[in-house]
Amino acid sequence: MSKPPTPQVLTANDLLTGTVVFWTGSAWSTDPATACIFADPASQQAALGDAEADAGRVVGAYLADVDEGRLVRLRERIRTTGPTIAYARKGA
Amino acid sequence: MYRYDDFDARFVRERTAQFRAQVARRIAGELTEDEFKPLRLMNGLYLQLHAYMLRVAIPYGTLSSVQMRALADIADRWDRGYGHFTTRQNIQFNWPKLEDVPDILDALADVEMHAIQTSGNCIRNVTADAFAGVAADEIEDPRPTAELMRQWSTLHPEFSFLPRKFKIAITGSPNDRAATKVHDIGLRMVRDDAGAPGYEVAVGGGQGRTPMLASVIRPFVPKAQLLAYLEAIMRVYNLHGRRDNKFKARIKILVHELGVAEFTRQVEEAFRGLDGPSVTPDAGLVAAIEAAFEPPEYAVLDASSPRFDRAKAADPDFGRWAATNLMAHKQPGYAAVTVSLKPIGGIPGDATSDQMRALADASERFGFGELRVTHEQNIVLPDVRLEQLPSLWRHLRAAGLDTPNRGLVTDIIACPGLDYCALATARSIPVAQAISERFADAERQQVIGPLAIKISGCINACGHHHVGHIGVLGLEKNGEEFYQLTLGGAPEGDAALGKRAGPGLAADEVPGAIERLVDRYLEARQERETFLQTYRRLGHDAFKEALHDAGH
Ligand code: SF4
Numbered sequence: 001m002s003k004p005p006t007p008q009v010l011t012a013n014d015l016l017t018g019t020v021v022f023w024t025g026s027a028w029s030t031d032p033a034t035a036c037i038f039a040d041p042a043s044q045q046a047a048l049g050d051a052e053a054d055a056g057r058v059v060g061a062y063l064a065d066v067d068e069g070r071l072v073r074l075r076e077r078i079r080t081t082g083p084t085i086a087y088a089r090k091g092a
Numbered sequence: 093m094y095r096y097d098d099f100d101a102r103f104v105r106e107r108t109a110q111f112r113a114q115v116a117r118r119i120a121g122e123l124t125e126d127e128f129k130p131l132r133l134m135n136g137l138y139l140q141l142h143a144y145m146l147r148v149a150i151p152y153g154t155l156s157s158v159q160m161r162a163l164a165d166i167a168d169r170w171d172r173g174y175g176h177f178t179t180r181q182n183i184q185f186n187w188p189k190l191e192d193v194p195d196i197l198d199a200l201a202d203v204e205m206h207a208i209q210t211s212g213n214c215i216r217n218v219t220a221d222a223f224a225g226v227a228a229d230e231i232e233d234p235r236p237t238a239e240l241m242r243q244w245s246t247l248h249p250e251f252s253f254l255p256r257k258f259k260i261a262i263t264g265s266p267n268d269r270a271a272t273k274v275h276d277i278g279l280r281m282v283r284d285d286a287g288a289p290g291y292e293v294a295v296g297g298g299q300g301r302t303p304m305l306a307s308v309i310r311p312f313v314p315k316a317q318l319l320a321y322l323e324a325i326m327r328v329y330n331l332h333g334r335r336d337n338k339f340k341a342r343i344k345i346l347v348h349e350l351g352v353a354e355f356t357r358q359v360e361e362a363f364r365g366l367d368g369p370s371v372t373p374d375a376g377l378v379a380a381i382e383a384a385f386e387p388p389e390y391a392v393l394d395a396s397s398p399r400f401d402r403a404k405a406a407d408p409d410f411g412r413w414a415a416t417n418l419m420a421h422k423q424p425g426y427a428a429v430t431v432s433l434k435p436i437g438g439i440p441g442d443a444t445s446d447q448m449r450a451l452a453d454a455s456e457r458f459g460f461g462e463l464r465v466t467h468e469q470n471i472v473l474p475d476v477r478l479e480q481l482p483s484l485w486r487h488l489r490a491a492g493l494d495t496p497n498r499g500l501v502t503d504i505i506a507c508p509g510l511d512y513c514a515l516a517t518a519r520s521i522p523v524a525q526a527i528s529e530r531f532a533d534a535e536r537q538q539v540i541g542p543l544a545i546k547i548s549g550c551i552n553a554c555g556h557h558h559v560g561h562i563g564v565l566g567l568e569k570n571g572e573e574f575y576q577l578t579l580g581g582a583p584e585g586d587a588a589l590g591k592r593a594g595p596g597l598a599a600d601e602v603p604g605a606i607e608r609l610v611d612r613y614l615e616a617r618q619e620r621e622t623f624l625q626t627y628r629r630l631g632h633d634a635f636k637e638a639l640h641d642a643g644h
Contacts, residue, residue: 016119017189018143056121060139073571075510078519079141083511085521088174088444 006065009035010047011076012058020079021058023047028058032080037066093156093462094239094384096204103247104201107208111135112194119191136207137193141514146185146193147210148200150465152220152238152262153181155205157452157461162203164448170196175448177433177441179505179556180259181219181465182210186512208246213254215245215326221263221270222466225385226428226474228420231281232289234264236382237318240373244319251326255333256341259298260322262291271467271583273297273305274559276343277325282312290314295325295355296347299553303589304344309356316378320371324363328355388460388475393425397478410485412534413496418481425478431471431488432495432503436532437525440506441469450491458484467556468505470498500537501545501610502528505556509549509566510573516549518566518573523547523602530603531610540610543623546581559583561624562606563590575602579609579635580627591632594639605639612638 009032010023021028022035029035038044044063051061065072071080078084096104111131118128132138136147148163155163163183167175170192171185178184188196200206209217218238225233241260245251251258261275272278278294290312297306313321325343332350334340347355404411419428431451434440443451455463455473458480464472476484488494497503504527507513509520524547531537546560550567557563563578575597578590597605610623612635617626627635 013139013143016191018139018187020142055125059125074568074573075141075516078510082142083521084519085439085511085525087172087439088442 005040005044006072007037007039007067008044008063009037009066009071010044010051010061011035011064011079012051012061015055015057015059023051023061028054032071033069035066037069038063093154094151094235094381101201101204104204104206104208107135107206108194108197108201111197115190115194130212132193133211134208135193135197136210137188137190138211139514140186140508140512141510141516142512143187144190144193145512146188146196146207147178148183148185148205148207149210149217150181150183150205151242152218152224152235153222153465153467154220154224154235155463155465156203157455157463159203159205160448160452160455160463162199162205164445164452166196166199167445167448169199174442174444176439176508177443177465177469177471179467179469179507179554180217181222181467182217183465184508186508209242211257213256213258215241215248215251215254215258215260218242218245219259219261219270219275219467221265221268222464222472223269223419223428223474224264224464225387226421226423226426227265227267227269228422229267230265230422231283232264233385234262234279234281236378236385237279237291237315238262239381239384240319240378241322244322244373250330254326254330255335256338256343258326258329258343268584268587271556271559271587273587274299274303274556274583275306277322278306279318284312284314288314291318293321293325295359296344296352298342298344299556299558300342301339301551301553302342302344303553303558304348305587305589306344307347307352309352309359316372317368319373320366320368321359321363323371324359324366327362327366328358332358387423388462390423390426390475391477393423393477393479395424397425397481400478400481403482407482409494409496410482412538413485413494414481416496416500416538417498421475423475427476427478427481429473429476429481429484430466430498431473431493432497433470433493434497434503434528435492435495436502437529439521440504440524443471447491447493450487450493454484454487457487468503470503496534497537499542499544501531501540501543501606502537504528504545504547505560506547507549507555509547509555513549515552516566517551517568518549518575519599520547520549520555520564520566523564523566523575523599526600526603527606530607540614541622543610544583545606556583557581558589559587560590561627562609564602567596569596573599575599577602577605577639579632580624582624593632593636608638609635 025036262279263270264281294306506520506524510516547564548555559581581590
């Protein structure tokens, strides 16, 4: 039996600011909770295609695995929430 | 310091103007990302995990107080108020916006800086001994040669499409503080029998997934012939370097595959065939560059300073700092000061804009307005009078820059790792912080003595873990971070690559493991022996066992 496909979200960086964004199905959002979850390979590929068409607004789009709405890989979670260390951010 | 001539200034301005137009076209949708990416990389602009990152070149690690202040202003105006100094003596800004980058590049050009040659398959910013020009053990300042190489490499048509990136390091001193043996080309100044200075040329060192030490292919190249000789090396590399396979494209693989003897033969043949005079820069240019690196007007001072000696005796904190963070200066009565960017529990190599300004101020009040970035991610104030060290120390202390740990166990090199880097497999910074906290006691650090811990967040080895006395490599398995230790690496002197020790560790096991290695060393060391010397005397297994003994 083949494994069921892993659900995925579409993510990228905003072209102008570099901010991490997620595709909600109709727009790019900085909130991963609003990301549209693509359950099967066909819809995932279609989403990637949409992102390519939106290359004027985002850069480096790719699909990231989710499990019950949560990003699976540590890399993706850090990418979303920012560095895990207290860097010397000023005036933020 | 070297100042831009008209050509440099015009070239940098033109590049910035070009890039401004390219950014505008990208934003307007006239360039695709595929078209734009190589252009932004040529100007030092990467895309990392959370944002863009701009890597600014600091040629041979030397910068002026004016430049340091400009970096602070850039951090405040266009970034988040800090910057990260790297093992390649550069600085990285982690949060620039694409639309601001042309303005940032203009602000850099205002102070004769740029972000060129910090990315891509070109000859990257040349790195040098951070104590160049002031070290007591130096033959000659190697920076005129480094500047000559910068000019030669920047616009050379043969070097804009190399098989892979290319890194050159240079030192003017027999004590190699520039890690020359782990660079594509490592240059070490030596004298010939008649006493004339020239360079020993080593080729094919590197870290990454296939670490190798460079092999000396010529024990002596006269200074005047160096560029021609380097050009011959680049020819052989350009011709035979593996463009078909990214993992085999560095020159170290070519040297390895051809063998050192055959590689050398080909270089010598290319060298003989070169039209030397067309490569050799004219004497006027060389003299002008050398003049730019003339020593500053030092005062004539006694070799010792009673005021300095009294302060050491009176204040143990100052005494400890003076014992670790100073380097012998060639000029009597002066010292070269390392300002540690490794506060206990801090982020290795990070400096806030306020700290950058404090450093710029210090370099003017207590020096000649010059600073250096070290490949250990610290800052050097090269010319401080001994008598002024107590005042300098108070100034640094007020800015949180007085950590007394140069070369000690908490002077940890760490790459940005998974907290920033898109290529990372694990985090580096939190591991560095945990080790630093564990060994926080300054007195104990001094008892332990010289110990270089170096941490990389992936196999690319930007944190130089292969040449750490203790190296830490962050990896990932089944979604979990884990860390592989290596032992016995050394970037300088008898350079060596570390050997793997023990199984992978979880992040929270790393400080304890390092403590066991340190304990083994302290038990076994003979008088005045360093960690590395004890390791070499006892051998790898003795230390590997220490890791196991703890009931793993
Ligand atoms: S070693 Fe790896 S994780 Fe660290 S900075 Fe280099 S590429 Fe990134």
